[in-house]
Amino acid sequence: MRLGVIDVGSNTVHLLVVDAHPGASPVPYHSERSVLRLMRYLDADGAITEEGVVRIVDAIRRAVETIAEIGVDDVIPTATSAIREAANGEEVLARITRETGVELRVLSGEDEARITMLAVRRWLGWSAGEVLLFDIGGGSFEIAQGADEYPDVQVSLPLGAGRSTINFLAEDPPPREAVSRLRAHARAEFTRVREELFSDRPRPKRVVGTSKTIRSLARLIGGPSDPETGDLAQLHYAGLKEWEPSLRSMPGSVREYLPGITPERGYQIMAGAVVLRTAMKVFGVSTLTISPWALREGIVLRYIDALDGRGAEPVSALMGSPA
Structure with missing residues (x-):
C-alpha cells in the first residue's frame, strides 16, 4: 500500500510518500517540502495573515499535484501547532478545504x-x-x-x-x-x-x-x-x-x-x-x-495498525479506522 502524509507544520508543508504494509517498516518513496515559516505570518492578534494563508494553500496544492502524479492508495493530511493555535485557525482550515479539497486533521499537542x-x-x-x-x-x-x-x-x-x-x-x-x-x-x-x-x-x-x-x-x-x-x-x-x-x-x-x-x-x-x-x-x-522517525512515521504506523486490527489506543484527531 502506498500512502501519502501531508504535514502542515510551522516551518514547512511536508509531503511524505511511503510504501507500507502491516508488520513491516514503512519504506520512503518520495519526500518534498515547501518552506512556510508561518511564525512570521502572524498578526498582533495571533491570526495567520492573508500572505501566510496563501502560502499554505499554494504548498498544499503542490503536494496534491505530486500525489496525483505518483498515485497513492490513501492520503492522511494533518496540521499541527501553527494552525491549531492561530486565532483564525478554523477559518484557515475551511479555506484550505474550499480551495484545495484537502480536509486537514488538526492534531493536539x-x-x-x-x-x-x-x-x-x-x-x-x-x-x-x-x-x-x-x-x-x-x-x-x-x-x-x-x-x-x-x-x-x-x-x-x-x-x-x-x-x-x-x-x-x-x-x-x-x-x-x-x-x-x-x-x-x-x-x-x-x-x-x-x-x-x-x-x-x-x-x-x-x-x-x-x-x-x-x-x-x-x-x-x-x-x-x-x-x-x-x-x-x-x-x-x-x-x-x-x-x-x-x-x-x-x-x-x-x-x-x-x-x-x-x-x-x-x-x-x-x-x-x-x-x-x-x-x-x-x-x-x-x-x-x-531518532530518524517522528510524527509523520508515527501517523503511517498508526494507520497500518488500524488496518491490521490494532491501534485501539485513542488519539483524538485520528480516531477512526481508515476506509
Whole structure:
C-alpha cells in the first residue's frame, strides 16, 4: 500500500510518500517540502495573515499535484501547532478545504507527543525500556515518557524554535539579555511540568530527541554516527553548551551555512538550541539519542495498525479506522 502524509507544520508543508504494509517498516518513496515559516505570518492578534494563508494553500496544492502524479492508495493530511493555535485557525482550515479539497486533521499537542512516541518506540525496539522523548517543532515543544508504545505522560508547551524566536529573539543576532530571558522562561516552564507530571516517573533508560531542529543541532555539533540516517546518532549537552555562544553571535543569514543548518532553520536554530539545552538541564539529561522517525512515521504506523486490527489506543484527531 502506498500512502501519502501531508504535514502542515510551522516551518514547512511536508509531503511524505511511503510504501507500507502491516508488520513491516514503512519504506520512503518520495519526500518534498515547501518552506512556510508561518511564525512570521502572524498578526498582533495571533491570526495567520492573508500572505501566510496563501502560502499554505499554494504548498498544499503542490503536494496534491505530486500525489496525483505518483498515485497513492490513501492520503492522511494533518496540521499541527501553527494552525491549531492561530486565532483564525478554523477559518484557515475551511479555506484550505474550499480551495484545495484537502480536509486537514488538526492534531493536539498531546496527540503529537503520543504519535511521535509510537514511531520512536518502533524504531528503538522494546529493549529500549523506559524512554523520555523531546520533540521540538516550530511552534511547540513536546515531552513524553513511558515504557510502552504510547507514553504514560505527555505535555506540549508553546516553546517551539520558531515561536521562541519571534517571542524572545526577534533581534538578529539576539542580544545576551534576550537569550537570558528566553532561558529563564523555558527553565520555569520545564521545571513546572517536570514537577507536576514527571516527578514520579522512573529514570529513563534512554532519552530520545526527534525533529529537524534536533537533527540539525546533532549534525552541527558532531554526533558519533550519522544523524541523517539516525543510526543511533547522539547529541551531547556539553557540545550544545559549547556551540551556543557562537550561534548567538551570528545572524541567521550566516548560521544557515553551518553544517546541518538549512536556510529555513538558520533564523531559529539559536532559540532551538537554548530551549533544548534548558530542557536537558532541567531533566538532568547529558545525552540524547536521535531518532530518524517522528510524527509523520508515527501517523503511517498508526494507520497500518488500524488496518491490521490494532491501534485501539485513542488519539483524538485520528480516531477512526481508515476506509
